[in-house]
Amino acid sequence: MRNLFLFFFSIILLFSCSESKVVKIAGSSTVLPVISQAAEQFRLKHPNIRIIVNAGGSGVGVNQIGEGKLDIGMISRELAQSEIDRYPNTAFQTHDIGRDAVVPVVSSEIYDAGIQALTLAQIGDIYKGDIRNWQALSGPDREILVLDKESSRGTRHVFMSAVFNDKNAAAPGADLVLGSNNEEQTAIVQSDGAIGMLSHAWFNADVKGLSIILADNKAISPTLENIRSSAFPIVRALSLVTNGQPEGDVKLFIDFLLSDTGQQIVEDNGYVRIR
Amino acid sequence: MVMSASARVGKSYVFMSIIISTAIILLILTFLLINSWQAISEIGWGVFSSEWHPAAGKFGILAMIYGSVAVMIIALTIAIPLGIMTAVFTAEVLPAKYRFYVKSMLELLAGIPSIIYGLIGIVFLSVWIEDFFALQSGRTILAGGILLAIMVLPTVITLSDDALHNVPAKYREAARGLGLYPYEVLKSAVLPHAVNDIAGALLLALGRVLGETMAVMLVIGSIDRIPVPFLNTLLPGQTITSKLGREIAETAFGSLEFSALIFMGLLLLVFVLAFTILAQTFFYQPEQRLYE
Amino acid sequence: MSRQLRNRLFLLVSSGAVLLCTAILLFLFSVITWNGINALSPSFLLTASRSFGAEGGIFYQILGSLLMVLTAALICLPLALGAAIYKSEYLKNARLQKASAILIYGLNGIPSVIFGIFGLILFVNILNTGISWFVGAIILAIMMLPTVVLATFQAMNSIPEIYRESARALGLNHWQVVTGVLLPQGFAGAITGLLLGLARAIGETAPIMFIATAFSGIEIPHALNEPVTALPTHILALAQQATDPRALQNAWGASFVLIGLVTLFSITGLISRTKFKTVSQR
Amino acid sequence: MNATAPLKIYQPEATSAIEMRDFNAWFAEAHILRDIRLSFRENRITCLVGPSGSGKSTLIRSINRINDDVGNYNCSGEIRLSNQNILASGNDVAKLRTRVGMVFQKPCVFPTTIAGNVLFGIRHLQKLSRPEKQTIVEENLKAAALWKEVKHRLQDKASSLSLGQQQRLCIARTLAVKPEIILFDEPTASLDPLSSRAIEDLMLSLKEKYTIVFVSHNIQQARRVADDLAFLCAGKLIEYGSSQQLFSNPTQEKTRKYLNEEFCDC
Secondary structure (H helix, E strand, O other), X not given: OHHHHHHHHHHHHHHHHOOOEEEEEEEOOOOHHHHHHHHHHHHHHOOOEEEEEEOOOHHHHHHHHHOOOOOEEEEOOOOOHHHHHHOOOXXXXXXXXXXXXXXXXXEHHHHHOOOOEEEHHHHHHHHHOOOOEHHHHOOOOOEOEEXXXXXXXXXXXXXXXXXXXXXXXXXXXXXXXXXXXXXXXXHHHHOOOEXXXXXXXXXXXXXEEOEEEOOOOOEEOXXXXXXXXXXXXXXXXXXXXXXXXXXXXXXXXXXXXXXXXXXXXXXXXXXXXXX | OOOOHHHHHHHHXXXXXXXXXXXXXXXXXXXXXXXXXXXXXXXXXXXXXXXXXXXXXXXXXXXXHHHHHHHHHHHHHHHHHHHHHHHHHHHHHOOHHHHHXXXXXXXXXXXOOHHHHHHHHHHHHHHHHHHHOOOOOOOOHHHHXXXXXXXXXXXXXXXXXXXXXXXXXXXXXXXXXXXXXXXXXXXXXXXXXXXXXXXXXXXXXXXXXXXXXXXXXXXXXXXXXXXOOOOOOOOOEOOHHHHHHXXXXXXXXXXXXXXXXXXXXXXXXXXXXXXXXXXXXXHOOHHHOOOO | OHHHHHHHHHHHHHHHHHHHHXXXXXXXXXXXXXXXXXXXXXXXXXXXXXXXXXXXXXXXXXXXXXXXXXXXXXXXXXXXXXXXXXXXXXXXOHHHHHHHHHXXXXXXXXXXXXXXXXXXXXXXXXXXXXXXXXXXXXXXXHHHHHHHHHHHHHHHHOOOHHHHHHHHHOOOOHHHHHHHHHHHHHHHHHHHHHHHHHHHHOOOOHHHHOOOEOOEOOOOOOOOOOOEOOHHHHHHHHHOOOOOHHHHHHHHHHHXXXXXXXXXXXXXXXXXXXXXXXXXXX | OOOOOOOOOOOOOOOEEEEEEXXXXXXXXXXXXXXXXXXEEOOOEEEEEOOOOOXXXXXXXXXXXXXXXXXXXXXXXXXXXXXEEOOOOXXXXXXXXXXXXXXXOOOXXXXXXXXXXXXXXXXXXXXXXXXXXXXXXXXXXXXXXXXXXXXXXXXXXXHHOOHHHHHHHHHHHHHHOOOOEEEEEOOOOOOOHHHHXXXXXXXXXXXXXXXXXXXXXXXXXXXXXXXXXXXXXXXXXXXXXXXXXXXXXXXXXXXXXXXXXXXXXX
């Protein structure tokens, strides 16, 4: 027992002695995979800078920058005025690193049954609870499982802004509230009649993105092309937030993300590069 | 009497220790109270309404209370009869030589961390419920309740078994000597002695069910809504603990929303404490054993 | 024969309950063991996790969990010993005795998520420590405290009065009696309590997920105010992507390892309890 | 092992209530009783005597099979009650125990009223009306010589009685289920001399209606109460006969020594 303790504490002491710097990052689970992977590669170049990445959602990214607990916050939406007001002593600075679309997604069973495009109004009716069955949208006779996200999630803000013009809109039609993109993706896979909101990087064989039908009856599908050109109606920037101009290691890391290697990581994760 | 230096230092060390150990709980209560004060004073009785929509300034916690109570009732209606009947078997019917193994198994089972129950709930239980009831999603209040019942079952069994086992053998012998069947021995001679301890065990189980977070959070669906119709547990819901587990870290410290969440935590803590203290002080006397 | 019938019925129902419970138990064990063993390999245990935990192993999660709970044990031990000594040897007022017992029982009953919230408010927000493994260890130490205090107290309390009297008769003062006669016994009880407390603490998710753990990028913390990765929170992250078969497999592997650690602590604790009991009965 | 004189098997002239044939009992590996052959006479008090560990308690607790519920217990041979082997498998043990009652070493009252204790067993055997209950309580308390002391407080907690009274209450409770045989396992071991005497007198008065088997450590008590004596030592029946004969003219040296309270090496 005592030896075990000694062992552990000698390890810690050992590490504490070595000189190293830490960059703390947390926030949006949409940006998270890019940053985690970038951090792994960054570490190979700069072994003495350690980057600690945490999830939590865009709200966490902003709040913790405001509270001075982070070096970089990850957000997948715009900064809200209320957030800027809440932390008057913080000079929020955003750095876009990529582009993404928030796409209404459905279970593959629904997609295969013919529902491949909806209007924003139809999506709104689903989230308001006015449409409860896929039949109403000339789909199969199956109840709609409406998936919402936790209120602090960036994906939800962007989605609700596009659908309801109110980023905090309530969704009385929702059946489940989920957190991270992974969790939402899992719930859609487990169901055969679900609709949800996801970044298009989370599509897979069971999770299909819908096209959005615009006013002129043109259906825009969530392809990289359409996102890059902003033709798809729900696009957003993936950004990092810092307090003031980044310096030192933080700057080094952000520059890495904007470098060709960094942008390649953005693309590898299914997002659109901005450089 | 003159105290030596080491005795004085020693005494002040042990005194500080007991003060810290006993004060922590008061400290926790105070912190929750201070941080929920904003909600109490600004929202007041409005917290006991049913709509939670922070952006619109609505902080009703009834849906969470409903969820916690519903999950608790489901869990206990399953776990209590099943647990007590099983304990009756292990304490009264099972030959003594197997008892050690059964008890060890139960201790191991009780030690399975709740996150693993959550994993099992999300991979198996919620899917089964979805298929069995032909639902759109198996993440329901019922799933949370059943999962909690399974979690709390070892505790109910092992505490009830202890309660029955602690009844002196002489009562059983005397009743048997009068020609009573095992069922009658249990009912007339054993249960009257054990009933207090069993009640204590159930109170502890109740507290544990109310306070459980991880497993419930993963399977309950997390929607802040009271089901319509009222008793339909095949719909998703939210408990106080799942709400806290999901949202407390994402809410800005010092905001009204944070304060309302803390108020929920305070409410939970007060009830769980009441059950625990009641159980440990009034019902479960012997040996002063601790149960988790 | 209605008496006999009722008795039969009773036996039937209770055997039915036992069968059902056994079935549940077997299901739990086989699911965890089967899936867990399939996921286990030396490289799983000895490499770091990659891409959301779906790839790679859980080496740093194991290390992080152990680091946190063992530190918690170190924080808890002196406090628990002191509190138990005071409760057993100095606190003679029956009312205070009862009050202290209630407070300690109460602490034991606090839901784990409340500990997390307490840590979040006090350390992360007010004391501004940030997400830190050491804060996690402090909170886990508080959670373990009642178990250890009570185990130590019982061990000391079971020492017959004659030992104290004999020691006093030799001219030892109160503190010398405590250190010479009670501490050795109490220490054995404390170790038992610690092991049982460790078994509980290492599996806890809710107390540490807000305050101590990070998602990735951390291996072994270099300072007290850095986060750590831990097994339970890792399983939480993996459980949320349960339809990805690689993530699920790693979740089972991590669960199996976690249960292994819990079992290791609790079995050692149970052994130490029985061993210690025979010593005091001699 | 010891080449002792062949045992004279005592042939009681009265009809025997219970007969034990080649009865052996074990606890785990320990052979507690060896080849016991005994027959207890009807309406007599038979007292089992012998040093501690001789197997008296095991023997008496075998007669109503209360040992069955103790772990590691095993037995062989026969115990016959009205010409049926009670050890036969498939016997209803609960029913057997209503015929063979037992009073234990330490009085064990249930946590209910005095009247409730008397009715404790009988209540399960048959449905009772209110007046029937009253009669049963009164009759059996009288039979147990307790009625006078408790008739004004039948609804009091049984635990409020003195130990001696509690033991008589246990006897009343046993009588209520109307057994044919009553087993007393050192019923006075935890009582003061005066209470012990009361129990002894009670046993003497009961033998008119019941067959009594009785274990005692107290040789003087055996002399006062017993009609027949069985002397056990180290699991073997050493000698069995009328009390008078064993005290005045024992055939075995061991018996003589033990009954004279001399050192006895079994």
